[in-house]
Amino acid sequence: SDICRVIRTWHFGRYRATQSAEARERLTELTPALLKAFAETKRADEALLRFDGFLKGLPAGIQLFSLLQSNPRLLNLLVMIMSAAPRLAEIITRNPHVFDGLLDPAIFSEMPTRAYLEERLRVFLGPATDYEEVLDRLRIFAAEHRFLIGIRLLTSAIDGVRAGRAFSDLAELMIGKAFEVVEAELERRHGRVKGAKVALLAMGKLGSRELTAGSDVDLILLYDHDKETDESDGEKPLAPSQYYIRLTQRLIAALSAPTAEGVLYEVDMRLRPSGNKGPVATHIESFGKYQRSEAWTWEHMALTRARPIHGDAAFMEYIRSEIDEVLSAQRDVKKIAKDVREMRDLIYQEKPPADDWDFKLKPGGIVDLEFIAQFAVLANKLDRKPRPLGTEEILSALDPSFADPALADNLVNAHRLYTNLSQTIRLCLGSDAKREEFIPGMIDLLCRAADMPDIKRVEHHLAEVATDVRTGFEKLLNI
Numbered sequence: 001s002d003i004c005r006v007i008r009t010w011h012f013g014r015y016r017a018t019q020s021a022e023a024r025e026r027l028t029e030l031t032p033a034l035l036k037a038f039a040e041t042k043r044a045d046e047a048l049l050r051f052d053g054f055l056k057g058l059p060a061g062i063q064l065f066s067l068l069q070s071n072p073r074l075l076n077l078l079v080m081i082m083s084a085a086p087r088l089a090e091i092i093t094r095n096p097h098v099f100d101g102l103l104d105p106a107i108f109s110e111m112p113t114r115a116y117l118e119e120r121l122r123v124f125l126g127p128a129t130d131y132e133e134v135l136d137r138l139r140i141f142a143a144e145h146r147f148l149i150g151i152r153l154l155t156s157a158i159d160g161v162r163a164g165r166a167f168s169d170l171a172e173l174m175i176g177k178a179f180e181v182v183e184a185e186l187e188r189r190h191g192r193v194k195g196a197k198v199a200l201l202a203m204g205k206l207g208s209r210e211l212t213a214g215s216d217v218d219l220i221l222l223y224d225h226d227k228e229t230d231e232s233d234g235e236k237p238l239a240p241s242q243y244y245i246r247l248t249q250r251l252i253a254a255l256s257a258p259t260a261e262g263v264l265y266e267v268d269m270r271l272r273p274s275g276n277k278g279p280v281a282t283h284i285e286s287f288g289k290y291q292r293s294e295a296w297t298w299e300h301m302a303l304t305r306a307r308p309i310h311g312d313a314a315f316m317e318y319i320r321s322e323i324d325e326v327l328s329a330q331r332d333v334k335k336i337a338k339d340v341r342e343m344r345d346l347i348y349q350e351k352p353p354a355d356d357w358d359f360k361l362k363p364g365g366i367v368d369l370e371f372i373a374q375f376a377v378l379a380n381k382l383d384r385k386p387r388p389l390g391t392e393e394i395l396s397a398l399d400p401s402f403a404d405p406a407l408a409d410n411l412v413n414a415h416r417l418y419t420n421l422s423q424t425i426r427l428c429l430g431s432d433a434k435r436e437e438f439i440p441g442m443i444d445l446l447c448r449a450a451d452m453p454d455i456k457r458v459e460h461h462l463a464e465v466a467t468d469v470r471t472g473f474e475k476l477l478n479i
Contacts, residue, residue: 017061026065042440084441139261160423191234195226199311216266244281364466
């Protein structure tokens with residue numbers, strides 16, 4: 001059988017990880033426990049073949065085999081990855097180094113603080129000798145810590161909401177460090193712009209701290225400078241607008257260009273003023289004027305999730321105040337409600353849901369919940385200040401005169417359920433996964449995430465939730 005052939009391959013030393021006699025001896029001792037663990041999974045043969053792919057890519061095996069032999073929890077975790085999370089299995093097969101992060105038992109009991117991650121990153125970047133090596137090391141660091149967040153989610157150490165915050169906080173740190181490196185590299189050649197102030201504005205799920213595994217990031221670069229400044233002061237000076245366009249282009253390349261260590265983040269800048277027709281870097285004065293006099297309702301909806309994540313502290317605070325002023329302006333509530341409904345209808349026509357598990361697009365799904373939240377911000381229907389950013393936080397802050405507490409609770413619970421399930425699906429299979437791709441091990445994880453005994457019960461509950469959310473959407477936006 002395939003399994004017998006695979007095991008013979010291990011013991012014949014045909015992989016780098018099993019070339020030494022000591023490695024083969026350790027693997028021989030480990031094999032009974034390994035086979036027993038895989039036998040207890042559903043579709044054990046498929047899971048074992050994924051493990052074989054992982055083994056094939058390992059540069060060495062003695063340390064890993066010893067660890068698995070002495071640490072049953074680690075062994076069971078590896079088997080869980082192979083049996084329930086093909087996407088994670090692919091990640092550790094391509095990048096075996098990410099598995100090293102599992103050696104710290106604290107990963108199952110606590111989330112690292114921002115200060116801890118910053119210090120770890122500083123130490124890890126220390127040996128880098130040039131620009132390209134820094135970018136590679138950023139990718140290695142991000143891959144390991146994204147993997148660890150995924151493991152915490154997989155083992156229920158955190159739920160989908162906390163995973164979204166953790167993925168977002170990691171992205172914020174990585175993007176900020178990449179920006180610093182890119183800015184320093186640009187300054188070496190082109191100098192600085194007098195009176196320069198720069199900030200990165202996170203939009204979309206990064207702005208609302210709701211990233212998932214594999215999400216791209218929505219960014220806008222905003223800048224200001226002394227009005228009398230015509231060019232930068234470097235060896236090859238640039239006009240300020242050209243300088244910041246160049247800075248933005250290099251940042252996008254630093255984040256999204258594939259290197260030997262892969263891509264750090266795919267970047268989407270379509271939410272900037274005028275979209276793809278506008279410049280990639282935006283002067284703060286132009287940004288403010290556009291938002292006040294030209295932006296469409298959908299652009300103000302997107303602005304409800306905007307959050308400065310890196311840059312000059314005073315400038316970031318000014319951006320926050322500008323955004324708050326735009327969002328708190330008096331509006332025709334009926335027109336806003338009509339615009340939101342029409343946009344929802346347009347999305348449904350142009351991007352119909354793939355199936356009932358398409359939580360984002362299906363009627364009564366995540367888009368409905370996000371649109372309720374964004375409408376509530378624009379229509380001043382919240383009972384809490386400062387204004388929350390995350391969808392769940394906004395739904396928790398709906399004014400009782402707008403949404404009665406029972407309805408608001410239902411919306412919050414629906415968003416949490418969708419978040420827990422969608423985070424799990426994206427972690428295990430990636431984006432755009434369809435129901436027929438679900439494997440038994442992952443289905444067990446989905447039942448656990450929904451706190452229900454079987455998948456039929458989950459699907460029945462999802463249908464009820466979607467109906468309730470859609471009813472709530474119609475009630476709240478038919479003004």
